[in-house]
Amino acid sequence: MDFSLSEDQRMLQASIQGFLDTAAPLEAVRKAAGGDVSVPVAISGGLLELGVGQAVIPEAYGGLGLGLLEAALVQEALGSVVAPARFLGGVMAAVGIGAAGDEALKAEWLGKLASGDVAFGVAVTERVGAREGAGVTVRDGKLSGRSLFALDTAAATHVLVCDRGGGLHIAEAGAVRRTPLRTIDRTRDFAELEFDGAPAVALSDGDGGVAADRMLAAGRVLLAADTLGAAQTMLDKAVNYAKERKQFNRVIGSFQSVKHMCAEMAAELEPARALVWHAAHALDEDMDEAALLVCLAKAHLAEVGTFIAKTATEVHGGMGFTDLLGLHYWFKRIGANRQLLGGPEQIRAEAAALQGWQ
Template sequence: MDFGLSEEQEQLQQSAREFLSRECPPVFVREVMRDADGLPRGFYQKLAKLGWPGLIVPESFGGLGLGMLDLAVLMEEIGRAVMPGPFFSSTLATLAIAQAGTATQKKRWLPRLASGDALGTIAFIEEGDRLDAEGITTRAKLARGVYHLNGTKLFVTDAHVADTIVAAFRTAGKGEQGVTLFLVPRDAPGLAIAPLPTIDQTRRVCELTFNDVEVPAGAVVGKAGDGWKRLARVLDAAGILLAADSLGGAQQALAMAVDYSKVREQFGRPIGSFQAVKHMAAEIVSEIEPARSLVWFAAYAYDAKPRDASRAAAMAKARLSDVYMRAADRGLQIHGGIGFTWEHDMHLFFKRAKWNELAYGDPAFHRERVAALSAW
């Protein structure tokens, strides 16, 4: 029984690792963190030349036409490098348009998103931080062929640089019925975008205030009132991709800690020779390896076994959030005081681990989802 990646996926993994090692070292990550927009445009164009933004875009729209497992392999390497910028958020918008958009929307946006000429994001979280359909209370009212959008969206990743925003509003009903997705341009009259504090400066988040923003009926993604099941599918992808990002970050945090333990000496010997330090590292690697299977299965199920995808995505997101936080925490402990300094790179991984843990549902939320989807 083969649980490994295909030859093509291994090549993608290796080429991504080499590229990011060369083009995205920690010093570059820090430069982007200090940048006002957090958007390394030249770097993003290099990603576009490699085809990364179009990885899951159909070939007919200028993409590579690959699947979620391929994207998860790439996200693992992105997490290993703590890669900054809007790749993750734009990928979610790309998925939403590819899966639910009209023919006109796909023709207009997918080639631009795949080439890196445009960026996107999704907006759905509101006050209360709920991740279910009941949490969407902002209203969109149709009048004379035009929708009027009002309300506030929170924690919208990279909205300040997105060209199009896939935003969820309620057009009718309650619960899952009556949620509609809209494509809203960043510069739409009446839309105010304000930055929010974030623990991880490699991923910016914003508050969006819609004050009677007008969009045509053609801005509806798919069909009016049919948006929740489309959005839920994208949120499953978000969980899988963050789990993959966490998998890569956890491995790198462990590797850094082990390397440091071999050169840092106390009492005349490397600290890695002490049993307590060995056991810390062994504990983390013992958690990482089985967690890898969760990520890969969730990514595989997303395309091949859709009925299992939501449950698998929730398991992967919950478990990898825990694993990454523990790996980053143990890494800090092994490094000691130097690990807590701004000059050391370990804090980059700790901050990304915390961001991944909280974004798109914390571990407790996803464990509740696993229980509900298992009919427990």
């Protein structure tokens, strides 16, 4: 019985944090948000060099064979500096291919992912809830339709696509029409993809979406981890600001009203951290409650994150509202994480269904 991070996991955290300190300072985030794609490419390249980009790929295919808990720790670190990195899409693709591909397909595609020969984006939001009638159908091995809010596709060579039946397909990015979608979160790239008879490799036949759901679960736990990291930074920044900013001849952190705002943030966030660990670990160990824990973690971090994003901004007073501090990048990233792959209300409905509460 040991509910804590191992020495290796803490070293992973430290090394990724060290890398990000130099690779993703706020100036780099601003550049990327302004549309400079060299930043995400450089950060993602650095992650591959560290061996982190391909961490969840089994060793047999050239990866590190690490779990989703490790991936969540990496994502948490990325969230803590709102890094414009293409990590999430790659992990989701690796999990999807690993769950759905036959041996030959896994060897081919996971091997290429591990070596960095290919980079994957994912087009899966319709699996969670189609908006505007979007959705992708497959006929004779060719994809047709649209997918909204496809993730990490800007510099991708391939896209992992989930069709309306839950089947997964690999399509070449060049065979797909891509229109960027500008969102509040400028640290990530979202796009609308249009498929007009695009050739694709099907990963499995009629699996009923089991692999797609595994991939979704991985994506959701990583989004929860991203919010955890981003919210912790917002709390830290609020506390530091409250220790320095003076009004009425006192640092504002000595006023109970401000102090209690900070305490409430910490009190909400700390148990949320344990929940994220638990959910990721449950997925790695295929525990009975894994699917439920992932839903609870994603929905709960959405709520806690939203509370902290607002409260930490308020602690900063007017400065929190400006572009000067850049705090809004964290605010917006947490907002994006809340909606992506299912907002809290929708995910709680799924959690209820998992338990027969319907």
